[in-house]
Amino acid sequence: MVSLFILIPFVLAAFLPLIEKISKRFLPDLLTNLGILFLLIYTMTYGQQIVALERGIRQLQWFNEQLNITFALDGFSLFMLFAIYLVSFGVTLFSIDYMEHYGNKGIFYALFMIMVGGMSGLVLATDLFTIYVFLEVSAISSYGLVAYGLKHDELEASFKYLMLSAVATAFLLLGIMFIFGINGSLKLGDIADRFASGEYRFVIGICTGFFIFGFGLKAALVPFHSWLPDAHPSAPAPISAMLSGLLIKVSGVYALARVFLNVFGLNPAISTVLMYLGLISILVGAILALGQNDIKRMLAYSSISQVGYIILGFGAGTNLAIMGALFHILNHALAKGLLFLNSGSVEHSTGTRDLDKMGGLGKRMPITAATTVVGSLSVAGVPPLNGFWSKLFIIIGLLQAKAYGFAFAAILASIITLWYYIIIQRRAFFGKLKENWKDVKEVPFWMAVSTIFIALICIIIGIGFPVVISNWIEPATKVLEQGINFAMRWLRL
Amino acid sequence: MQILYLISILGLVVFSILAILIKDLLKAALSLMGASVFLAIIFFFMKAYYAGVFEISVVAGLITVLFVSTIGLIRSDDFKESKMPTIIFPLFFIWFIIIDILILSALVSKFPLPGFKVPEPNTFGEVFWHNRTFDLVGQIGIIFAGVFSVLALFRKRDKNG
Numbered sequence: 001m002v003s004l005f006i007l008i009p010f011v012l013a014a015f016l017p018l019i020e021k022i023s024k025r026f027l028p029d030l031l032t033n034l035g036i037l038f039l040l041i042y043t044m045t046y047g048q049q050i051v052a053l054e055r056g057i058r059q060l061q062w063f064n065e066q067l068n069i070t071f072a073l074d075g076f077s078l079f080m081l082f083a084i085y086l087v088s089f090g091v092t093l094f095s096i097d098y099m100e101h102y103g104n105k106g107i108f109y110a111l112f113m114i115m116v117g118g119m120s121g122l123v124l125a126t127d128l129f130t131i132y133v134f135l136e137v138s139a140i141s142s143y144g145l146v147a148y149g150l151k152h153d154e155l156e157a158s159f160k161y162l163m164l165s166a167v168a169t170a171f172l173l174l175g176i177m178f179i180f181g182i183n184g185s186l187k188l189g190d191i192a193d194r195f196a197s198g199e200y201r202f203v204i205g206i207c208t209g210f211f212i213f214g215f216g217l218k219a220a221l222v223p224f225h226s227w228l229p230d231a232h233p234s235a236p237a238p239i240s241a242m243l244s245g246l247l248i249k250v251s252g253v254y255a256l257a258r259v260f261l262n263v264f265g266l267n268p269a270i271s272t273v274l275m276y277l278g279l280i281s282i283l284v285g286a287i288l289a290l291g292q293n294d295i296k297r298m299l300a301y302s303s304i305s306q307v308g309y310i311i312l313g314f315g316a317g318t319n320l321a322i323m324g325a326l327f328h329i330l331n332h333a334l335a336k337g338l339l340f341l342n343s344g345s346v347e348h349s350t351g352t353r354d355l356d357k358m359g360g361l362g363k364r365m366p367i368t369a370a371t372t373v374v375g376s377l378s379v380a381g382v383p384p385l386n387g388f389w390s391k392l393f394i395i396i397g398l399l400q401a402k403a404y405g406f407a408f409a410a411i412l413a414s415i416i417t418l419w420y421y422i423i424i425q426r427r428a429f430f431g432k433l434k435e436n437w438k439d440v441k442e443v444p445f446w447m448a449v450s451t452i453f454i455a456l457i458c459i460i461i462g463i464g465f466p467v468v469i470s471n472w473i474e475p476a477t478k479v480l481e482q483g484i485n486f487a488m489r490w491l492r493l
Numbered sequence: 494m495q496i497l498y499l500i501s502i503l504g505l506v507v508f509s510i511l512a513i514l515i516k517d518l519l520k521a522a523l524s525l526m527g528a529s530v531f532l533a534i535i536f537f538f539m540k541a542y543y544a545g546v547f548e549i550s551v552v553a554g555l556i557t558v559l560f561v562s563t564i565g566l567i568r569s570d571d572f573k574e575s576k577m578p579t580i581i582f583p584l585f586f587i588w589f590i591i592i593d594i595l596i597l598s599a600l601v602s603k604f605p606l607p608g609f610k611v612p613e614p615n616t617f618g619e620v621f622w623h624n625r626t627f628d629l630v631g632q633i634g635i636i637f638a639g640v641f642s643v644l645a646l647f648r649k650r651d652k653n654g
Contacts, residue, residue: 006630013637017644069627107645114638121631133631137638144642206600 002050002071004042005081005124008035009117013110020106029096032109036092036116040085047078051475071124074486075475076326080123080254082472083330086457087245087337088116091238094341094450097443098238098348102148111148114141115242119250128176128186128259132169135218135251139165142247146235157234164227168217175210178203192263192487204264211259212273219252221311222281225304229288232303233296233353237344240296244303245337249329253307257314257325257480265484266317274315279409281308286416294353295343295424299336302420305413306332306379312406313394314480321397323477327469328390331461335378335387338454342372345443345451346428355424360433364440367448369429371455376421378458381414386461498538504531506589514582522560529553 012035019027050073073081092112099108118138125131143165147158180186182203183194195204213224220228228248232240260270285305292298306328313325345368346361347353362369378387391414398407442448461468479486508528515521529552536545 010630010634010637013641017641068624069630104645104648107641107648110641111638111645114634114641118631118634118638121627121634125627127627129625130627130631133628133635137631137634140635140638140642144638144645147642148645150646150648 002073002124003069005039005071005120006117008039009113009120013113013117016110016113017106020104025100025105028105028109032113033089033092033096035113036085036089039116039120040082040089043078043081043085047073047081048471051075051078070126072126073124074479075477076254076258076479077123079326079330079472079476080250081120083333084116084119084123084246084250086330087333087454088112088242090334090337090450090454090457091241091245091341093453094241094344094447095238096446098344098447099236102236108145108148111141111144112239112242114138115145115247119246122250123254126188128179128188128191130186131255131258132172132176135172135255136169138247138251139169139218142239142243145239146231146243148236148239149234154234157230161227161231164217164224168214168224170214171210171217172214175207175214178207178210188258188263189487189489192265192484195264196484196488208260208264208270208273211256212277215252215256215259216277217252219248219256219307219311220304221252221277221307222284222304225281225285228304229297229300232300232340233294237296237341237347240299240344241337241340244300244340245333248303248307249310249333253310253314253329256311261314261317261322261480261483262487263484266315271315271317274311275403275406276315278308278310278312278315279406281305282312282410282413283308286413286420289420290416290423293355295346295355295358295428296340296353298355298420298424299339299343302379302417303332303336305417306336308413309391309394309410312410313397316394316398316401316403316406318397318400319477319481320393320400322480323469323473324390324393324395324397326473326476326480327393327465328387330468330472331378331386331390331458334454334458334461335375335385338371338375338451338458339379341447341451341454342368342375345447348443348447349440350437355427358428358434359431359437360429361437361440362429363433364437365429365442367442367452369425371451372429373425374455374458376425378462380418380421382418384462386458386465388462389465494538498535501531501534501538504528505535507586510582510586510589514585518564519561522557522564525560526553526557529557 012031016028016031019031092109095105095108095112099105102108115138118134118136118141121134121137122131125134143158143162146161147154176186179191182200183191185191194200217224217227228244232244235243256274260266260274264270282305285301285303285308289298289301289305292301310325310328310332313321313328316322343353345365346358349365349368350358350361352358374385378385381388381391391410395407395410398404398410443451482489505528508524508531512521512524512528515524529548533545533548533553536542536548
């Protein structure tokens with residue numbers, strides 16, 4: 001049942017605060033981790049079968065009456081679900097120990113599951129307004145999660161995030177309004193069908209602007225990025241990992257790719273705009289990351305830069321570029337998730353995020369240091385780690401599209417990325433151990449297990465990337481390559 | 494009719510801006526209620542009766558009651574109202590109207606008429622059950638997210654006083 005992808009997170013979310021009354025820690029930890037693990041396995045088994053048989057479009061029934069709940073589980077949405085549950089599993093494992101001192105785990109996990117359910121609903125939706133509703137579900141839960149620590153910075157960051165998200169939402173609704181005014185339906189297939197004639201170019205142009213602003217703000221593309229460096233570092237580490245690793249990609253990048261590639265169709269104008277937005281984000285994000293002292297803030301700027309690579313790949317529109325962009329969604333979600341979790345480990349052990357105050361921590365925290373090396377090299381694109389292959393695909397895709405300048409800038413930014421990740425390593429983990437960190441200990445068991453798990457996945461995907469490409473990336477690439485034809489044939493009911 | 498419609502739009506804009514600019518939470522909540530009432534009237538003019546009824550009952554009614562009672566619980570007496578709204582509001586309002594007129598006059602003529610036949614209005618239940626069922630799942634999610642966010646935000650304050 002495709003509906004389980006949404007029902008399981010929501011049902012668990014409803015019961016977790018009640019379960020907390022019976023068991024404060026054990027049951028909420030267990031149920032959340034089992035729920036996410038089940039969804040991950042379900043995606044890898046049942047989801048793969050459904051997509052292979054091309055039976056992914058489903059309309060739910062209630063006592064033999066057709067309900068207007070239609071899911072589209074295609075290669076693209078299945079790949080996104082896989083990324084969501086894989087990263088979420090690492091994050092929930094980490095939360096077992098990390099969230100101990102925050103208290104009220106039941107409510108934390110409930111908000112977490114609503115965010116996961118919202119993201120799942122968003123990638124399965126076949127209707128523009130439903131996409132908007134689920135985007136709000138994940139966004140509202142993330143406001144609560146960013147402010148979860150209740151300190152001044154966290155509340156301020158959450159409020160800023162809320163305000164800028166409201167602006168993004170307003171623009172998305174404006175775009176949706178214009179489309180409904182012309183089309184009378186918000187089903188993605190219907191919209192693709194209506195706009196395919198080219199009769200409504202002006203409306204498409206206006207809506208393109210609104211959607212680029214709205215989804216671009218959600219994806220934190222430059223120049224819509226100002227909320228991210230405040231919101232992501234302020235949240236508890238597991239939530240930073242979810243926001244930077246997944247939420248900006250699902251509510252921004254996925255929605256942007258779905259609308260522009262499958263519904264409006266990628267024309268030269270949209271392609272150029274996306275490529276320039278991607279390029280500016282890559283360069284600005286990388287340069288701003290260089291000057292940061294706060295480890296989480298540096299990682300947040302790095303996210304802006306890496307999302308730029310993904311958008312650049314989608315904008316180029318060639319087979320390899322799209323494949324690279326999709327692969328980079330997964331790779332960056334894993335590696336950045338890992339790095340944010342490790343920044344949480346460092347903060348958990350030392351109480352600081354300031355790189356100037358750290359030094360030599362690798363001697364006291366060998367697991368955290370080693371897994372941070374894996375995450376850093378992966379994001380920087382060093383072979384044979386997973387991030388290398390996705391960046392290579394994007395760059396070859398850009399060369400295929402004869403976008404030589406973009407390819408050169410992407411390589412240049414990759415070198416800058418490696419530079420600031422070496423800075424993190426050198427300032428935090430290498431060198432002489434500072435006097436005040438002599439008593440620092442390695443993180444608790446589940447936090448270590450979680451980071452080792454994600455680091456291993458990064459290495460395994462890097463070595464065995466052809467398997468991931470054939471099982472997950474190619475089906476998703478096919479969906480996007482077919483453009484509006486896919487939406488008209490597959491998404492229309 | 495046209496004048497009433499324009500007055501409603503003007504009222505919506507005025508009260509919305511006041512809700513943002515006024516610092517006193519109680520007055521801001523009442524301004525929001527005013528904006529909501531005007532929005533409901535606009536919905537009625539546009540024959541979106543269900544939306545109008547919900548706007549009045551939920552936003553202008555229920556939410557205002559919640560706001561006012563919460564503000565009543567947390568409000569301190571030594572509150573000073575800022576003079577900013579009286580200075581900024583007229584300037585902001587004039588600027589807003591000019592920009593609005595410019596954008597709308599540039600856009601309106603270029604938009605084609607709706608390319609579909611407006612369907613006959615169904616009952617509220619039919620619309621929700623047959624047309625927007627999936628959204629209901631999302632709406633439940635939004636309610637959960639809101640409730641749990643409030644519980645999360647107020648948890649430590651309860652402990653620490």
